[in-house]
Amino acid sequence: EIVMTQSPATLSVSPGERATLSCRASQSVSSNLAWYQQKPGQAPRLLIYGASTRATGIPARFSGSGSGTEFTLTISSLQSEDFAVYYCQQYNNWPLAFGQGTKVEIK
Amino acid sequence: QLQLQESGPGLVKPSETLSLTCTVSGGSISSSSYYWGWIRQPPGKGLEWIGSIYYSGSTYYNPSLKSRVTISVDTSKNQFSLKLSSVTAADTAVYYCARLIMWLGLDYWGQGTLVTVSS
Numbered sequence: 001e002i003v004m005t006q007s008p009a010t011l012s013v014s015p016g017e018r019a020t021l022s023c024r025a026s027q028s029v030s031s032n033l034a035w036y037q038q039k040p041g042q043a044p045r046l047l048i049y050g051a052s053t054r055a056t057g058i059p060a061r062f063s064g065s066g067s068g069t070e071f072t073l074t075i076s077s078l079q080s081e082d083f084a085v086y087y088c089q090q091y092n093n094w095p096l097a098f099g100q101g102t103k104v105e106i107k
Numbered sequence: 108q109l110q111l112q113e114s115g116p117g118l119v120k121p122s123e124t125l126s127l128t129c130t131v132s133g134g135s136i137s138s139s140s141y142y143w144g145w146i147r148q149p150p151g152k153g154l155e156w157i158g159s160i161y162y163s164g165s166t167y168y169n170p171s172l173k174s175r176v177t178i179s180v181d182t183s184k185n186q187f188s189l190k191l192s193s194v195t196a197a198d199t200a201v202y203y204c205a206r207l208i209m210w211l212g213l214d215y216w217g218q219g220t221l222v223t224v225s226s
């Protein structure tokens with residue numbers, strides 16, 4: 001069973017600044033890693049799949065990198081609508097697993 | 108445009124069985140490209156994958172819930188369902204249904220439904 005660990009738990013960033021979120025898998029998940037954004041009262045939205053491919057309609061300021069056990073989500077210049085909780089999730093093996101989330105808040 | 112909609116009781120008594128249905132519209136649940144799944148989120152907490160099903164009926168469950176979970180599919184109604192038995196207050200959560208593509212992740216989600224376990 002793979003455990004996903006995200007850091008930090010909370011990230012305080014000013015609008016226009018860069019945000020870097022980390023996700024670590026307890027064993028290799030190859031590139032079968034997705035990132036989701038969740039805003040209050042909404043369902044999660046798929047941002048990145050295959051560790052680095054943006055989903056349909058996702059702005060270019062969102063980028064993902066990594067493979068194996070170490071992954072990063074970068075938001076190059078934070079917009080007001082980007083303040084939310086972000087989750088990573090592995091789909092390389094059953095059971096699927098989410099990280100515990102990183103909250104990106106306004107500094 | 109694919110849409111998923113959860114339905115079921117919003118209040119369940121402790122020790123009883125939680126039952127939810129996800130209705131899929133705008134696409135076929137019988138496509139060989141997709142799995143269908145349930146995810147939950149307790150108030151103020153993170154996401155927890157409950158389990159997934161293939162249209163053929165093959166199922167995959169979270170080991171921590173496996174003894175209490177049953178997921179089934181009804182291709183004639185384009186629906187899949189969740190049953191969680193012997194619920195406690197710890198099962199209070201927003202329950203989401205979603206489509207899973209094994210090379211992409213969970214690309215379509217329902218809006219979620221809050222289920223409260225209380226007497």
